[in-house]
Structures are given as structure tokens and as C-alpha cells.
Amino acid sequence: MGNGDDQPRYEISQVAYIKLVLHALKHRTSAVNGVLLGRPSSSDGSLTEISDAVPLFHSNLGLLPNLEISLILIEEHYGGKGLSVVGYFHANERYDDSELSGVARNIGDHIYRDFPNAPILLLDNKKFEALEKGKDRSPVMQLYTRNASKNWKLSPDGGSRLILKEPSANVVLMDYISSEKWRDIVDFDDHLDDISKDWVNPDLFK
Amino acid sequence: MVTKTEGTQLDDLENQVDNGGGGAWEYLCLVRKLKVRRSEKVLKHGLALLNDPKKRSSLGHDEWTLYEQVAVAAMDCQSLDVAKDCVKALRKQFPESKRVGKLEGLLLEAKGSWAEAEKVYSSFLEENPFDQVVHKRRIAVAKATGNMSTTIELLSKYLDTFMADHDAWRELAEIYISLQMYKQAAFCYEELLLSQPTNALYHLAYADVLYTIGGLEILQSARKYYSSTISLTGGKNRRALFGLCLCSSAIAQLSKGRNKEDKDGLELQSLAAEALQKDYKERAPEKLPLLTAALKSLKVSS
Numbered sequence: 115m116g117n118g119d120d121q122p123r124y125e126i127s128q129v130a131y132i133k134l135v136l137h138a139l140k141h142r143t144s145a146v147n148g149v150l151l152g153r154p155s156s157s158d159g160s161l162t163e164i165s166d167a168v169p170l171f172h173s174n175l176g177l178l179p180n181l182e183i184s185l186i187l188i189e190e191h192y193g194g195k196g197l198s199v200v201g202y203f204h205a206n207e208r209y210d211d212s213e214l215s216g217v218a219r220n221i222g223d224h225i226y227r228d229f230p231n232a233p234i235l236l237l238d239n240k241k242f243e244a245l246e247k248g249k250d251r252s253p254v255m256q257l258y259t260r261n262a263s264k265n266w267k268l269s270p271d272g273g274s275r276l277i278l279k280e281p282s283a284n285v286v287l288m289d290y291i292s293s294e295k296w297r298d299i300v301d302f303d304d305h306l307d308d309i310s311k312d313w314v315n316p317d318l319f320k
Numbered sequence: 321m322v323t324k325t326e327g328t329q330l331d332d333l334e335n336q337v338d339n340g341g342g343g344a345w346e347y348l349c350l351v352r353k354l355k356v357r358r359s360e361k362v363l364k365h366g367l368a369l370l371n372d373p374k375k376r377s378s379l380g381h382d383e384w385t386l387y388e389q390v391a392v393a394a395m396d397c398q399s400l401d402v403a404k405d406c407v408k409a410l411r412k413q414f415p416e417s418k419r420v421g422k423l424e425g426l427l428l429e430a431k432g433s434w435a436e437a438e439k440v441y442s443s444f445l446e447e448n449p450f451d452q453v454v455h456k457r458r459i460a461v462a463k464a465t466g467n468m469s470t471t472i473e474l475l476s477k478y479l480d481t482f483m484a485d486h487d488a489w490r491e492l493a494e495i496y497i498s499l500q501m502y503k504q505a506a507f508c509y510e511e512l513l514l515s516q517p518t519n520a521l522y523h524l525a526y527a528d529v530l531y532t533i534g535g536l537e538i539l540q541s542a543r544k545y546y547s548s549t550i551s552l553t554g555g556k557n558r559r560a561l562f563g564l565c566l567c568s569s570a571i572a573q574l575s576k577g578r579n580k581e582d583k584d585g586l587e588l589q590s591l592a593a594e595a596l597q598k599d600y601k602e603r604a605p606e607k608l609p610l611l612t613a614a615l616k617s618l619k620v621s622s
Contacts, residue, residue: 176497178532183562186614309604
């Protein structure tokens with residue numbers, strides 16, 4: 115098939131997916147970002163399984179210190195579970211901004227250094243808005259991967275290189291949105307302001 | 321910027337109103353006073369007040385302030401019909417008012433009619449070139465349409481005239497950071513530090529930008545500002561404590577072999593590390609092992 119068999123593909127779990135979108139909703143007037151946790155699939159060499167996500171910041175995404183600290187703590191926590199940072203998520207500040215910013219690219223580059231299949235996922239605002247009306251089963255994110263010349267390239271739609279592990283994830287997402295679940299999500303910024311707030315969000319979906 | 325006490329007071333009042341305990345007008349006044357953005361709640365509770373004729377008339381003249389507050393909140397929540405009605409009511413009551421004219425401009429922005437909003441604001445500025453609010457709305461239009469170079473140009477020009485507007489300096493700094501123009505962001509914080517040298521948050525923001533720029537001398541400067549943040553906040557600012565650890569680590573790496581620097585850095589770093597560990601032990605004990613491991617990885621062996 116025209117897919118190219120050794121093109122990297124990504125399967126994102128409902129937990130990771132929903133955390134990221136809820137985070138973007140909680141801070142809809144700012145840009146937000148997060149990291150993807152996972153591991154390469156044991157059965158399929160070109161597939162990366164994204165099993166969890168940690169929402170990072172909702173202000174001054176372009177500054178290094180907090181990013182560095184968060185990555186050290188996150189890697190420490192998930193390393194113990196056999197997971198590593200396998201990608202990056204970004205949502206732009208403005209609704210009609212669908213460009214991948216320099217900040218996003220640089221953070222993506224940094225993560226790519228340690229995990230050479232790392233993707234960048236960019237929230238697709240228009241697709242997200244349309245979710246209410248349609249029954250779309252694909253994630254409301256655009257997939258960017260790095261090509262041989264070290265540039266981040268948008269993966270065209272219909273390539274289905276990014277899939278939702280649980281097919282009903284969007285239904286669950288819409289449910290959580292109507293119950294305003296996004297109010298409960300904790301990111302690293304929140305943790306730095308109040309360390310009793312847990313960026314692992316262990317009780318979010320209970 | 322809101323203090324922790326004020327924030328708690330506001331949240332408590334908000335919870336009270338949400339749960340039917342009354343106090344809606346007090347809540348709305350506090351939101352106005354603190355200049356926070358809680359548009360959903362303001363819309364909900366403000367509209368409830370407006371739609372209750374008894375409560376509305378008991379407000380007297382404040383009724384119009386409420387209309388204005390609800391109008392802006394409605395625009396923020398994209399409830400444009402509500403916003404239109406409020407603005408209409410205000411226009412009827414104050415037919416010549418410029419203040420209402422600005423609300424009408426804001427409504428155009430909310431609708432996405434950028435060119436028309438721009439026209440309204442430009443004509444305001446022709447009449448009164450020193451209207452700060454309108455200047456800032458023009459800048460907001462540029463930012464909302466993604467025109468970053470115009471935004472920076474307009475904001476810089478604005479600051480040439482209104483250099484005491486701290487919020488504007490912060491806005492400009494944040495825009496520069498989002499565009500990775502760190503040296504320019506640093507300049508903005510330098511201006512803020514000149515006018516408010518004891519504001520710990522400016523020390524912290526400046527330190528963060530310096531750290532991001534990097535380089536041995538700049539990192540040493542960053543360390544000074546993390547230290548001043550720590551002393552201004554009595555050691556309570558976690559971000560500064562972390563920043564200090566990161567700085568010391570980075571400086572040690574860059575200056576391997578220069579013993580004098582290392583000693584100062586090591587002492588500061590262990591003090592900061594101790595403070596952080598104490599904090600986590602008290603308030604987030606399950607994360608303490610993570611923190612300890614992280615701090616260990618930051619200690620560079622000489």
C-alpha cells in the first residue's frame with residue numbers, strides 16, 4: 115500500500131489523549147504544551163505506543179528552566195515504569211493559528227534526540243470544534259514528524275499514522291467536556307505553584 | 321497580579337455564590353476590583369442579577385456598571401446576543417458616551433470584524449491620541465489577527481509614550497518569549513526591574529529569561545537574580561529554588577577547573593536543595609524520592 119511500511123506510526127491511548135485536550139480546554143486563552151509517555155511496540159517495529167501524557171505549562175512556554183526541571187522529574191517518575199518521553203504536544207494560543215511554532219520545534223528537537231521517532235502533536239482547533247457535530251473517530255491533532263533533513267513535516271490527513279487506541283475516545287472526551295472535567299486537570303505550572311497538586315493526575319478519571 | 325489572600329477570598333466568594341449562598345453583587349465587585357478574568361461566572365451571575373427586576377433596581381446607578389461588566393464577560397464567552405443587548409441598553413442610557421463607543425468597538429472585535437474595529441479605534445485616537453485603553457485595543461486586534469510584527473511595533477511605540485505601564489511591558493516580554501526573542505524580553509524585564517526593584521516576580525522572570533539565553537556570564541547573572549528572588553520571598557519561591565539548582569549545575573559544567581566559582585555555587589545549590597526537600601517532605605511526600613533523585617542528577621562532580 116502507499117503508506118510506506120517503515121513510516122513511523124503512533125497509537126495514542128485514551129488517557130493520554132483526553133488529558134492533553136482537557137488541558138488545552140482549561141487554558142483556552144493561552145498556548146499549552148505537554149509531553150507524551152510511552153514505548154516502542156514490542157510486536158510492531160514501526161509503531162510507538164503512547165500510553166500516558168503529562169500536561170506541562172500554560173504560560174511562557176518558551177522558557178527553559180521549568181521545562182528542564184519538569185523533564186527531569188517526569189523521566190525519573192516514568193522511567194521506573196518502563197516508559198520514556200516519546201513525543202511532544204502543543205496547542206497554539208489562537209484559534210486560527212495552525213503553524214508549528216519555533217518553540218514547539220525546538221522542544222520537539224530536544225525530545226527527538228533521546229527518542230528518534232518522537233512526533234509532535236499539534237491541537238487541530240477546527241477539527242476539535244467539528245467534533246460536536248460529527249462522529250469523527252480520529253484524533254483532533256495534527257501529526258508532525260522529522261524528515262531526513264531534520265525538518266518537522268506535517269503528516270497529510272488520511273495517512274492514518276496517528277490513531278486512537280480506543281475507538282470511542284472522542285465520545286468519552288465529549289462526555290468529559292460536558293461535565294467540565296477540564297477544571298480538575300493539573301499541569302506542571304500548577305504543581306510549581308502548589309506542590310500538593312499532582313501532575314500525574316492519578317485520580318482524574320476515577 | 322493578585323495575592324494569594326485575595327485569590328482565596330475570591331474563590332471562597334465564588335463557591336458561595338455558585339452554591340446558592342448569595343453574595344453575587346459582592347462577587348462581581350471583587351472581580352472588577354481585582355481585574356481578574358472569570359467571564360463564565362460573571363456572565364452567569366451577572367445576567368441572573370440583570371434579569372431579576374427587583375435586584376436590578378436595588379442596584380441604582382450601579383446597574384449600568386453591571387451592564388458593562390456583563391457585556392464584556394458575554395463577549396469573552398462568545399454570547400454575542402447577550403453582549404449586544406447590554407451594549408444597546410447602555411447606548412440608550414448614555415447616547416453620547418465614548419465609554420459605550422469603546423464597548424461597541426470591543427463587540428466588533430468579539431465578532432471578528434477586525435477591520436471595522438480598527439476603524440473605530442483609529443477614529444477614537446484621532447480625537448484623543450492619549451487614550452491608553454484604545455491604544456491597547458488596537459494592539460489586541462493586531463495580536464488576535466496573528467500579526468506579530470505589527471503587534472510588537474505598536475506595543476513598543478505605546479511604551480515609548482506610556483513607559484510606566486507595567487502590564488504592557490510584561491505583555492511585550494511575553495510576546496518576545498513566545499517568538500524566542502529572549503534578549504528583547506530581557507530588556508523589558510530590565511525596565512520593569514528599574515521601576516519596581518523589589519518585585520520578586522520580576523527578578524524571577526528576568527532570571528528565567530537569562531537562563532534561557534545561556535552562556536557562562538549570563539548564567540552567573542541569572543543565579544544572582546534567582547538568589548535575589550529567594551531573599552525577597554523569604555525562600556518560599558519554589559521556581560527560584562529550582563532555578564538556582566539548575567543554574568549552579570550549568571555553571572559548574574561550563575566552568576570546570578575554576579575552583580572559586582564552584583565553591584560558591586555548591587553552597588548555594590545545597591542550601592536551595594535542602595529547602596526544596598524540606599518543602600516536598602511537608603507538602604508532597606510521595607514526590608520526595610523523585611525530587612531527591614532529580615537534585616542528585618543536577619550535582620556535577622568536579
